[in-house]
Amino acid sequence: MKTAFAEEILQRFLRYAAIDTMSDDTAVATKSPSTDGQWDLLNLLVSELKKMGIDDIHIDKTGVVIARMASNLDYEVPTIGFMAHVDTADDVPGNGVKPRVIESYDGLDIPLNKEYTIKVEDNEELAQYKGETLIVTDGTTLLGSDDKAGVAIIMSVANRLASDPSIKHGPLELIFTSDEETGAGMDSFPYDKIDCAYCYTVDGGKRFEVESECFxxxxxxxxxxxxxxxxxxxxxxxxxxxxxxxxxxxxxxxxxxxxxxxxxxxxxxxxxxxxxxxxxxxxxxxxxxxxxxxxxxxxxxxxxxxxxxxxxxxxxxxxxxxxxxYNMAMIAKEKPIAMDNLHEAGRRLGMNLQEALIRGGTDGARMANEHKIPCPNIFTGGHNLHSRFEWAALPAMVDSARLVKEIIKVGSEK
The missing domain is CATH 3.30.70.360 (Alpha-Beta Plaits)
Known part of the structure; x- marks a missing residue:
């Protein structure tokens, strides 16, 4: 049976995945964000944040939303950022997504439609989720866990913190960007609007993988x-x-x-x-x-x-x-607080975090190199990204959210 927290993450993801946010690399030179649908999701996030009671929000004209949560501590600690992007890729259609929830996966191949099937033999990670909740596509589009799973995770954690003042935390910045898939999302990022000493993108893949090095x-x-x-x-x-x-x-x-x-x-x-x-x-x-x-x-x-x-x-x-x-590894080594706190949080939760390489890049890579803010990447539970065979595991999304909450706890300590 799903917990209330897991159900919240799931419902947020399904709601966000249904919004058309595929970016367009042919339009980024003249329009930011490159597609109007990205504004639809950004505006929804702003509305939801305000309903949580989070009112300190900067909406940048370039398609960036920065929400700030003030510290409830009586001492100072560094500000932590968490970042995710709202756009989806166009490798296969990224609009018109119709996510399908499998409440209790039976461990077998997953037919998407008459033509396409997710094969167990091609997806060894499926075995660990027998009996668990998965989200798949209808075989005509990608799913959009890259990175709407990250958006759902950050928003769910924010809601938990905002609704329970007894959870102590330092100052936080929740950052939602657009056009990450085009590589242009950080071209005009408003660095003057953030104060975070370190940040995390929640934009990774399989459970327990974290990344601090990229192409x-x-x-x-x-x-x-x-x-x-x-x-x-x-x-x-x-x-x-x-x-x-x-x-x-x-x-x-x-x-x-x-x-x-x-x-x-x-x-x-x-x-x-x-x-x-x-x-x-x-x-x-x-x-x-x-x-x-x-x-x-x-x-x-x-x-x-x-x-x-x-x-x-x-x-x-x-x-x-x-x-x-550029490769963000150098900044991660120069300012180890982000990776140190990440691994400490994982240790406390009993998670065997594995460091992996990103054969790609993230908005965090540009943040690290352009503003010297270390920005490792945290898993979301998405698999086969940018394809019609994409699937996401809800238990991994929940574990990612647990890790984010624990990082906040570690960062709040003197």
Whole structure:
């Protein structure tokens, strides 16, 4: 039987998951948040926070909500932040989500619809949740546990603290961001509105995994300019931008692609392409835990462009690279309070926390590197993120909330 706290987390997650918040990386340059649905969820969170009696709220025009809970201690302790993002990815449709609750999982494969099934053989974590509550999709969209599970966890903890003044805590900041999935969510973050000495993103995966190290990331935009000619008179004149782009993509090392790497190995990923025989735009994602190797990849793309131009005379290729976020491990080591308190909280709860690598990034990675605020990542119980096979385990969500509450308790001690 679910506890009242577990039921609250579940109902919040279901409510948030049903709101269309898929972000749009093609719109971030001109609109923030990139989609209106993200405001729908942010505004709902503000309304719910006010109903809890939390009125010190900053609503930033860029799509960030910061709610502050004053300390109820008679001594000073550092402010702690907890952060989650409201947007969902677009790898598969992230809107129109219809979450389905499995109240007592039977340990077997989970049919989503006539075409798609979550297979036990592909999801070894399922075995530990037999008899427990799971949330799955209908097979047509992702679920959105990344990161609406984190939002539900933070909101449920906030409600518990606000409704029970006997629970002692220091000053807290609850931060909800937008457009994390596009990499642009922290571009205009209002750092002048926060005071937290350390922070946690609640944006992780399987139960008991915590993370303080992530990729360095860069986005590279490559533009190919060809030479247009009537196809009947093209010999020696036409330079096909599509052919140039195909050559360029095929030259990327396949052994250094997302599908061929894991662990600490980085990669090149041709992500989007659009255009015609005359003009083509290509976006490449670069990731690596070692910044020097990441920068070497950027240089390799510049050299590849020169080689392609030599093979396609009169064709032109421009390469523009931008670092998106950096590995947050250095800040975590320089300011160990966040990880120390996290592990102490886990120890007190009897949780065997396991440190893992983030083969991606979080808003916390940018906070760490741009404002020197350590920001480790806490699990939410989501699996198969960004896919129609996504599922979330309610017991893991509850454990995440318990860990958040215990971190607050540890942080409140002298």
């Amino acid at each position: 360095n990331a860069a986005t590279v935009n490559v533009h190919f300019s060809g030479v247009s000619y009537h196809l009947g008179a093209a010999r020696g004149r036409l330079v096909n931008a599509l052919t140039m782009a195909a050559f360029y993509i095929n030259a990327l090392p396949q052994v250094e692609s997302p599908e061929a790497t894991d662990g600490r190995y980085g990669y090149y990923c041709a992500h989007t392409i659009s255009g015609t025989a005359t003009e083509v735009d290509l976006t490449i994602y670069l990731r690596d835990f070692d910044l020097d190797i990441l920068n070497h990849r950027i240089e390799a793309l510049h050299l590849l462009a020169k080689s392609a131009e030599a093979l396609y005379p009169k064709g032109k290729i421009t390469v523009e690279a931008k670092h998106v976020y």
